[in-house]
Amino acid sequence: MKHEMQARYPAPSEVVIRMMTDRDFHTRRLEALGMTRYRVLDHAFDGREFRIRIERHVPVQMPGLKGGAETVVVNEECWNVSTRSGSVTVEAKGMPVQMSCTTRMSDDGDGCVLSFDWDISASIPLVGKTLEKFIVTDMGNRAEDETRAGVSLLDGYR
DSSP, rough: EEEEEEEESSSOHHHHHHHHHHHHHHHHHHHHTTTOSEEEEEEEEESSSEEEEEEEEEEEOOTTSSSEEEEEEEEEEEEETTEEEEEEEETTTOOOOOOOOOOEEEHHHTTTEEEEEEEEEEETTTTHHHHHHHHHHHHHHHHHHHHHHHHGGGGGGG
């Protein structure tokens, strides 16, 4: 399933790319979201190419599941500073789902827009499409909180 999302930041892309290519931003954003069970698996930045791979425990709220279900998610985010584009891959351990997207940022007035073009695929016969739709809805619900957390950290990069 293809799905497009956007996030608006009240700063030019030169500020937002500085933030997105800072290892500490990624961990501070997780903490701002109340996530304390995570670890950085890998990180590299040579001034041009940035990559971070983080494992985190994410609560799962699926229809029919009660209580505190969670899954372990490994998220890899990459950015190219000059093109202000990149990619995200997400691996939810134990779930037959593949998720990846291309990312790009563009200036828009006094701010910038981050665009995410997702490709989500669940390999479960009969219910795969239902799971994909659930994931898209869940991503939309979480995206607002993630953007808000990112915006709250912007001042340190201006």
